Amino acid sequence: MKHKTVEVKNVLRTQDMFSNLQSRSEITPGIGLIHGASGFGKTTTVTYMFNQLTAMGNLPVYVRCYATDTPSSFLARVMKELGSEPMYPLRKSVDFITNTMNEQQIALFVDEADHIIGQAKTMETIRDLYDATELPVVLIGMEEIARRISHRKQLFNRISEWVEFMPADNEDVSMFACELLEQGIKVGEDLLDFIRVRSGGEVRRILIALEKIERFALTNEKDYIDKELWGDGQLFLNHGRR
Incomplete structure (x- = not known):
C-alpha cells in the first residue's frame, strides 16, 4: 500500500482547529485539545500536520509524554527539541523555552498528555509556557482526557479549540x-x-x-x-x- 496520510474528516477537522488557534483574536485563549479512542489516527494526523507546518517554514515542537514524567524530564525533552541541553534551576529552562518560542513563534504539541494530567506541577509547567507566550499549545490524549482536564480549571479554561476523533465512516x-x-x-x-x-x-x-x-x-x-x-x-x- 502507498505510504501517505489520507485527508479524511478527522484530519481536516484537526487542520481547521489549528488554523483557528493561529488566527484567533487576542482575547481568545490558544490551547487546543485533540482526544479520542486509540486507533483513530490522532498521532498520525498530528505528525502529518507537524510536517506540513515544518515544510511551510514554521517550527513547531512535538513532545511525547511518559508515565514517569516530571516537570524536569518534560522540560528537558522540550529543550532537546529546541537544540539545547537542560538548564538549572528549572526556571532557566522555562525562560529559555519561552524566549525561543516567542522569538521564533513556535507552537507546542504535547502527545500522550494523559500521562501527565494527574501531575499538577507538570500541567502547571505547560500552563506557564502558554501564559508566557500565548502561542498555540495542543494537547493530545485519549477519550477520557477531556473529562480529566476539566478538573484543572486554570488550564481547562484556556482551551478554545478541540477535536474529538470519531470512528471512520x-x-x-x-x-x-x-x-x-x-x-x-x-x-x-x-x-x-x-x-x-x-x-x-x-x-x-x-x-x-x-x-x-x-x-x-x-x-x-x-x-x-x-x-x-x-x-x-x-x-x-x-x-x-x-
Whole structure:
C-alpha cells in the first residue's frame, strides 16, 4: 500500500482547529485539545500536520509524554527539541523555552498528555509556557482526557479549540481504499462497509484489512474485490469472528 496520510474528516477537522488557534483574536485563549479512542489516527494526523507546518517554514515542537514524567524530564525533552541541553534551576529552562518560542513563534504539541494530567506541577509547567507566550499549545490524549482536564480549571479554561476523533465512516473507508491501494485495485462498497463495521471505525484496523485485500488481489491478479469474491477470508484477529 502507498505510504501517505489520507485527508479524511478527522484530519481536516484537526487542520481547521489549528488554523483557528493561529488566527484567533487576542482575547481568545490558544490551547487546543485533540482526544479520542486509540486507533483513530490522532498521532498520525498530528505528525502529518507537524510536517506540513515544518515544510511551510514554521517550527513547531512535538513532545511525547511518559508515565514517569516530571516537570524536569518534560522540560528537558522540550529543550532537546529546541537544540539545547537542560538548564538549572528549572526556571532557566522555562525562560529559555519561552524566549525561543516567542522569538521564533513556535507552537507546542504535547502527545500522550494523559500521562501527565494527574501531575499538577507538570500541567502547571505547560500552563506557564502558554501564559508566557500565548502561542498555540495542543494537547493530545485519549477519550477520557477531556473529562480529566476539566478538573484543572486554570488550564481547562484556556482551551478554545478541540477535536474529538470519531470512528471512520463509509466515506472515509472509501477514501482510504481509493488513495492507498496500489495498481488501481478497487474494493466493492459491500466489502468496504463490512470493513467499517468489523473495524469499529478504527483506522489501524481498516488499514490492516485493506492491506490483506491488496495482497489477495495481487496474488490472484484481480483488480476488483467485493464481499462475494473475498468470501470467508479473515480480515481481523477478532476472537474467532471474521
